[in-house]
Amino acid sequence: MTQTPPGTLYVVATPIGNLDDLSARAIRLLGGVARVAAEDTRHSARLLSHLGLNKPMLSLHEHNEARRIDTLDRYLAEGEDIALISDAGTPLISDPGFVLVRELRARNRHIVPVPGPCALITALSGAGLPTDRFVFGGFLPAKPGARRQALEGWKTREETLVFYESPHRIVHTLEALNEQLAERDVVLARELTKTFETFLHGSPASLLAQLADDPNQARGEFVVIVAGAPPAVQSKQQAIDADTLLDALLAEGVGVKQAAGVAARLFGGRKQTWYARLQAIKGEH
Structure with a gap:
């Protein structure tokens, strides 16, 4: 007797507003899966109805996610493909699904992300x-x-x-x-x-x-x-320490390229910037 291969969990991104943003791939997969795990089955039923689909559904939200793992794993083991969707956007991104995906990966289940809208x-x-x-x-x-x-x-x-x-x-x-x-x-x-x-x-x-x-x-x-914080301004003392170090490296015969790498690791910034600074110091001597 041939054993049925396990199914796949598809993590499907759905529209955050405009239904036309649902990809052709997502539509095809939603039409092909055996069932849908949804954050809110009533909300997601409207999306499936818009697509002309009628699928068995079960809820998966922050209050029951851990309890759903064994059920969904059993469906996958029986060969069913399942779509995981949230109310809007990409599942797991400030939405349920992380606990499920982490555990199913630990059980070596096949999981496929289907990218799309993300707020x-x-x-x-x-x-x-x-x-x-x-x-x-x-x-x-x-x-x-x-x-x-x-x-x-x-x-x-x-x-x-x-x-x-x-x-x-x-x-x-x-x-x-x-x-x-x-x-x-x-x-x-x-x-x-x-x-x-x-x-x-x-x-x-x-x-x-x-x-x-x-x-x-x-x-x-x-x-x-x-907007992020402005870049930290280098302190005067740090600038003095940097110049002292650069002078010492050059005096010891360290090459400009190697000295630039040391300065970048110690003080941050780009190697190219330190390289130009070292060249300028070298030209002053």
Whole structure:
């Protein structure tokens, strides 16, 4: 008797607003799987109905995820393909699924990500703040003290900061940003890909004023994007120490290229910058 090969768990990104953003691959896979694990089955049933699909569904959310693992593993072992979807966007990104995927990987199940919409990437692509380096903080804590403490931990990061926020907390978050990061540029990306998609840009104080003038701008789901901290300014003492070290390295006959590598490791920065500085010092001697 031929044994049925195990099934595959497909981690499928779904639209964050505009249903036309669902990829052809995602549509094909949703049509082909045996069942769908969804954050909210009622919400996801509307998406499947829009696609003309009627699939067995089971809920998978933060309160029952651990309990669902054995059930889903049994379906996979029986050869069923399963799609994991969240209410919107890419599963596991501030959504359920991490516990499931981690455990199923430990059990050597086949897991395939199916990329697509993701609110944080969508927001970054249209915000106009630096995207070469960024950190994602998910949702900031709801309690004021914990929120202030979290921002305190982020404020020295030079990367662009990205957070998710809900409409009933957006004003509180802007107030916290105004207390601790008042000078930073902030972008609020609201209702992405939907009819009333809006990007608001300014300081925390100016954004609070905009929301006060037009309360409609406080509605919907938000991605909050905050400019990173300016690069740390090298202290005068450190600069003196660096010059002393560079002089000593050259005096000992260390090559410029090797000395630049040492300086970059000790003081940070690019090797090319230290190389040019060493060449200048060498030319002065």
